Amino acid sequence: MEQEILAAAEKLFLAKGFALTSTTEIAREAGCNQALVHYYFRTKERLFQAVFEKLARLFVSTFLQIDEEDLSFEERLQKKIEAHFDIISANPALPVLFFNELSTNPQRLEEFRSRVSEIPSGIFQRLREDLEREIARGAVRPMDVFELVLTVVSLNVGLFLTAPLFKALTGITDERFQELAVRRKSENVRIVLTAVKP
Amino acid sequence: MEQEILAAAEKLFLAKGFALTSTTEIAREAGCNQALVHYYFRTKERLFQAVFEKLARLFVSTFLQIDEEDLSFEERLQKKIEAHFDIISANPALPVLFFNELSTNPQRLEEFRSRVSEIPSGIFQRLREDLEREIARGAVRPMDVFELVLTVVSLNVGLFLTAPLFKALTGITDERFQELAVRRKSENVRIVLTAVKP
DNA sequence: GCATTATTTAATTGTATTATTAAATACGCG
DNA sequence: CGCGTATTTAATAATACAATTAAATAATGC
Numbered sequence: 001m002e003q004e005i006l007a008a009a010e011k012l013f014l015a016k017g018f019a020l021t022s023t024t025e026i027a028r029e030a031g032c033n034q035a036l037v038h039y040y041f042r043t044k045e046r047l048f049q050a051v052f053e054k055l056a057r058l059f060v061s062t063f064l065q066i067d068e069e070d071l072s073f074e075e076r077l078q079k080k081i082e083a084h085f086d087i088i089s090a091n092p093a094l095p096v097l098f099f100n101e102l103s104t105n106p107q108r109l110e111e112f113r114s115r116v117s118e119i120p121s122g123i124f125q126r127l128r129e130d131l132e133r134e135i136a137r138g139a140v141r142p143m144d145v146f147e148l149v150l151t152v153v154s155l156n157v158g159l160f161l162t163a164p165l166f167k168a169l170t171g172i173t174d175e176r177f178q179e180l181a182v183r184r185k186s187e188n189v190r191i192v193l194t195a196v197k198p
Numbered sequence: 199m200e201q202e203i204l205a206a207a208e209k210l211f212l213a214k215g216f217a218l219t220s221t222t223e224i225a226r227e228a229g230c231n232q233a234l235v236h237y238y239f240r241t242k243e244r245l246f247q248a249v250f251e252k253l254a255r256l257f258v259s260t261f262l263q264i265d266e267e268d269l270s271f272e273e274r275l276q277k278k279i280e281a282h283f284d285i286i287s288a289n290p291a292l293p294v295l296f297f298n299e300l301s302t303n304p305q306r307l308e309e310f311r312s313r314v315s316e317i318p319s320g321i322f323q324r325l326r327e328d329l330e331r332e333i334a335r336g337a338v339r340p341m342d343v344f345e346l347v348l349t350v351v352s353l354n355v356g357l358f359l360t361a362p363l364f365k366a367l368t369g370i371t372d373e374r375f376q377e378l379a380v381r382r383k384s385e386n387v388r389i390v391l392t393a394v395k396p
Numbered sequence: 397g398c399a400t401t402a403t404t405t406a407a408t409t410g411t412a413t414t415a416t417t418a419a420a421t422a423c424g425c426g
Numbered sequence: 427c428g429c430g431t432a433t434t435t436a437a438t439a440a441t442a443c444a445a446t447t448a449a450a451t452a453a454t455g456c
Contacts, residue, residue, distance in 0.1 A: 001434085015302070016302050017215075017217070017298065017302050019217030020302060022412080023413075032434075032435090034414090035416085035434075035437095038414080038416080042415090043415075044413095044414065096297055096298055096301045100215065100294055100297075100298040102362050104218060104294070109362055109363070109366045113366045147382075147385070150360060150382075151353070153360065154352045154353050154356025154359075155349070155352050155353070155356075157352065157359070158348055158349075158353075161297045161352075161355070162348060162352075164307055168307045168310070168311045184348075191393045195393070220442080220443060221444065222444090230404075231405050232444090233445085233446085233447095234405080236444075236445060236446080240445090241445075242444065
């Protein structure tokens with residue numbers, strides 16, 4: 001049952017955020033008594049943390065993965081952008097929840113910060129090294145690793161942040177939106193690769 | 199007093215969102231009794247709508263403005279990107295509130311949709327015409343107007359969505375962040391202008 | 397100055413929600 | 427089976443909140 005509660009919580013938190021989701025609702029979705037939610041997770045806050053940590057890990061995981069494949073910088077960058085896009089595409093509500101919680105709840109930000117600091121030598125170390133090498137070679141314009149990550153995240157996240165709005169305004173079907181997303185993914189790759197050129 | 203309540207509501211809604219802000223808190227911030235909030239706005243929902251509509255209007259206003267100046271397409275595009283960036287820069291919490299509310303509240307989305315449909319001939323009509331002319335001229339790669347707007351909004355919004363995270367992780371001062379934002383604005387212009395090239 | 401309306405407050409109601417407690421049921425193992 | 431533990435439920439306490447009401451105060455026009 002614990003897993004059903006977690007799954008129900010994830011679904012509802014993603015759909016409505018922390019504040020608008022009640023433990024009663026989570027219990028109903030999971031098919032159990034409301035008290036059971038508290039039996040397993042004590043407080044709504046702790047339940048949310050469990051969900052959020054998993055999602056946050058998912059969200060940033062792409063940039064942590066070290067691909068040992070023998071690819072060029074551009075090819076590796078492309079893979080990272082696409083992997084990141086795919087994760088968000090599979091969890092389109094994730095960015096809104098992620099940014100909203102980190103923006104409106106200082107405590108959440110602090111938790112996130114302490115978790116990230118557990119990771120030694122910075123999360124973008126490998127990417128930074130790659131980038132600096134390419135810059136030294138003159139193959140990439142001088143830029144900070146954060147600049148690059150920000151561009152990628154901004155572009156990848158943008159489609160899904162605006163998706164509800166876009167769908168409501170255009171009345172696009174989910175299938176056609178999916179097609180559009182596929183095109184957008186490669187477009188994002190193109191934009192980033194063009195943007196990093198010197 | 200009505201204006202103080204509106205201002206207090208705007209401040210708190212931007213900081214904590216709709217659900218986590220109470221009318222009691224708004225009253226305290228405005229320096230009045232809680233009942234007065236309801237006297238002027240009847241419900242918390244209606245107060246929020248008043249705030250949100252103003253903010254939403256601000257957020258999309260940039261793309262509606264028709265600049266009659268005799269500038270090239272690229273120059274006009276640059277002006278629009280910069281104006282949009284400046285508005286968000288002046289209201290950094292706006293994007294989170296905007297996307298969160300439109301994503302988590304179907305009613306809000308419907309209100310927004312009906313408001314937008316009041317505007318005749320579509321909000322991006324002028325921009326679309328300009329864009330299609332440039333495409334016909336071969337000066338701009340074939341693309342939909344939504345693609346372009348999405349790219350601009352994604353890039354402009356990205357910095358401020360990630361700002362709390364970025365600040366927490368790097369401990370950057372507000373002044374240095376401001377400098378960074380200025381650079382980012384011109385960088386966004388560069389990226390977009392490069393991306394639209396054929 | 398008085399009557400009328402607008403503004404503001406204090407008090408209260410109803411309700412939703414988190415969290416706890418104690419009891420009931422299922423489950424595993426000797 | 428039967429004992430102990432884990433799981434689940436029902437009931438309820440405690441609280442925070444939106445919203446209403448009635449009364450008080452201030453402002454406005456005559």
